[in-house]
Structure formats: structure tokens, C-alpha cells
Amino acid sequence: MSDDLVTPSARAALWDRLRAASPARLALGRVGHAPPLGAVLAFQLDHARARDAVHAPLDSGALADELAPLPTIVVTSAAGDRATYLRRPDLGRALAAGCAEQLACGQGGYDVAIVIGDGLSATGVQTGAPRLVHSLIGELQGLTVAPIVIATGARVALGDPIGEALRARATVMVIGERPGLTVADSLGIYLTFSPRSGRADSERNCISNIHANGGLSAQHAASLLARLLREALRRGLSGVDLKDDADVLPAPDTKRIPE
Structure with a gap:
């Protein structure tokens, strides 16, 4: 159908449906040769939130308080500062001196x-990790x-020497995910059986996109992780050879697309 035959109201309704289905910036319009001021300011705000999430320090003490009464241990990676x-x-994949002995x-x-590792979004960890861990x-x-380990300056693989030092059969790393321009506080979970330094990423299972803004809920993520973990312990493996065979997947926590 020619675009000339589509009425303005029908075109607007189509864009409304597409916007409801995606957080992407769609059909923003323009003022002269530039986007509308509101759209520009919204983009700049989301960009600032993403940058803040990457650079913000993790408040380990406040996080430990929110995890109470669970016992906690605080460690750091070999990266001495955020820069x-x-x-x-x-x-970020190696423990600082003395932490393994601790x-x-x-x-x-x-x-x-x-x-719990700060990763690339200390903001997401600070706000979402306590509920997820509980x-x-x-x-x-x-x-x-084991006592919950809070790790600053952490990459995913930092869970390997931590699990090895604790002599744990498996490590679950809850970590802040790289923020985007729609979500700056997302968390990921990485499961590794028989953790030790040098494990490959293919030997881990990942559950990602855990956040309250249309992502996977904390309870759904915890249920999925528990199934994978018990199967990993039973079979003695994790990674590409371990799949979640549940028949029912959690419903996405997203807005309903208008009819």
C-alpha cells in the first residue's frame, strides 16, 4: 500500500504500537534538521546514567547491611582503583594480595x-543484588x-579464584552488567562448576538482563539458577553442555502491546 494512502491517525497508531513493544527510540520526529529538544535531553540523561553506573563506587558496607543476617566477606581484585x-x-579477574588467604x-x-561483584554497573548491584541474593x-x-563474598573491581572470572579458595563445588557470580541507553542497572548471574583460575567462558552458564524495568525478575532468575545449579552439581559440569530443560519459561515483565 502506498504511504500516501495511510492516514496520519493510522500512521500514529502504528508508531504507538511499535513504541510500546520496544524501549528503542522510534519516530522521535524533528524540529528543522534536529530531533526535538525533549528527545535530545532524554538521550543525554540516559547516557549520563549509563556513565554514572560504570564509574560509581560500590558501597560494600551498605550492601552488607542489606544482606543481613547473611554473613559476608569483602575482598578486592588486583585492580587498585576504578580507572x-x-x-x-x-x-579484575585476579584477587588482590592476601584475599585468597583471607x-x-x-x-x-x-x-x-x-x-557479588560490582562489574560494570555498581548502580545495579547496589539496588538489585540484595533482593536477588535473598x-x-x-x-x-x-x-x-559459603558466606556471601562482596568483591570490588570484579570481572566475571574473579569468581574462579574466590570459589577455589573457599573450596566450593560451584561459584555463582552476581555482577553488574554493562549499562545501555535504556537500562543502567541490569544484573547478570554466572554459574561455574568446579571453579579455578583459568576457566573458559564456555564453561559457565549465564542468566542476564535481570532488572525491574522490563527485564527478568529476581525471583524468576533465582528459580532458573537453582535448577541449573542442582543439575550442575548432579552432573559435575557447567557451561555449553548444561541446558535448562524446563518446559515453562517465565513470562516477560514487559508492557502489553496495544491491540
Whole structure:
């Protein structure tokens, strides 16, 4: 059908449906040769939120308080500060001097070690990790869980030396995901069986896009992780050979598209 035959109201209704289906910036319009001022300001605000999420420091003390009464241990990576962390991903995968000994002096020999890492969104960790971890603990009845480890300057692979030091059968890394221009506070979960330094990414299972703004809810993510973890412990593996075979997937927490 020619575009000339589409009425303005029908065209507007179509764009309304598409906007409801996606957080993408669609049909913003223009003022002269530029986008409308409101759209420009909204873009700049989202960009600022994404930058803040990357650069903001994690308040480990406040996070530990929100995790109470769960016991916590605070460690750092070998990246001494945020600027170094962003420039040197390799240092974010290694523990700072003395941290491995700090972890090894405890009981050890757990089924699972849960690590909370700031990653690339300390904002997401600060606001979403406590609820997610409490949901995880509720799903792991019958398993021995190490004290919750809060790690700053953390990349995903930092969970490997942490789990190794705790002598855990599996590590669950809850970490802030790289922010985008629609979501700056998303979390990811990475499951690794038999954690040790040098594990490949293909040996991990990932659950991503966990956030309250249309993403996977904390409870759905915890239920999915619990199924994967129990199967990983039963079969002695994780990664590409471990799939979630649940028949029912959680409903997406998104807005309904108008009829």
C-alpha cells in the first residue's frame, strides 16, 4: 500500500504500537534538521546514567547491611582503583594480595559460593543484588552456602579464584552488567562448576538482563539458577553442555502491546 494512502491517525497508531513493544527510540520526529529538544535531553540523561553506573563506587558496607543476617566477606581484585579496572580487565579477574588467604582461613568445602561483584554497573548491584541474593538463598535449601563474598573491581572470572579458595563445588557470580541507553542497572548471574583460575567462558552458564524495568525478575532468575545449579552439581559440569530443560519459561515483565 502506498504511504500516501495511510492516514496520519493510522500512521500514529502504528508508531504507538511499535513504541510500546520496544524501549528503542522510534519516530522521535524533528524540529528543522534536529530531533526535538525533549528527545535530545532524554538521550543525554540516559547516557549520563549509563556513565554514572560504570564509574560509581560500590558501597560494600551498605550492601552488607542489606544482606543481613547473611554473613559476608569483602575482598578486592588486583585492580587498585576504578580507572585501572576499566583499563586492565585482566586485573579484575585476579584477587588482590592476601584475599585468597583471607578466604581460605574459613571452614571451606561448600556446595556453592555466591559472589557479588560490582562489574560494570555498581548502580545495579547496589539496588538489585540484595533482593536477588535473598531470593537465591531461598531457592538453595539443602545446599551448603559459603558466606556471601562482596568483591570490588570484579570481572566475571574473579569468581574462579574466590570459589577455589573457599573450596566450593560451584561459584555463582552476581555482577553488574554493562549499562545501555535504556537500562543502567541490569544484573547478570554466572554459574561455574568446579571453579579455578583459568576457566573458559564456555564453561559457565549465564542468566542476564535481570532488572525491574522490563527485564527478568529476581525471583524468576533465582528459580532458573537453582535448577541449573542442582543439575550442575548432579552432573559435575557447567557451561555449553548444561541446558535448562524446563518446559515453562517465565513470562516477560514487559508492557502489553496495544491491540
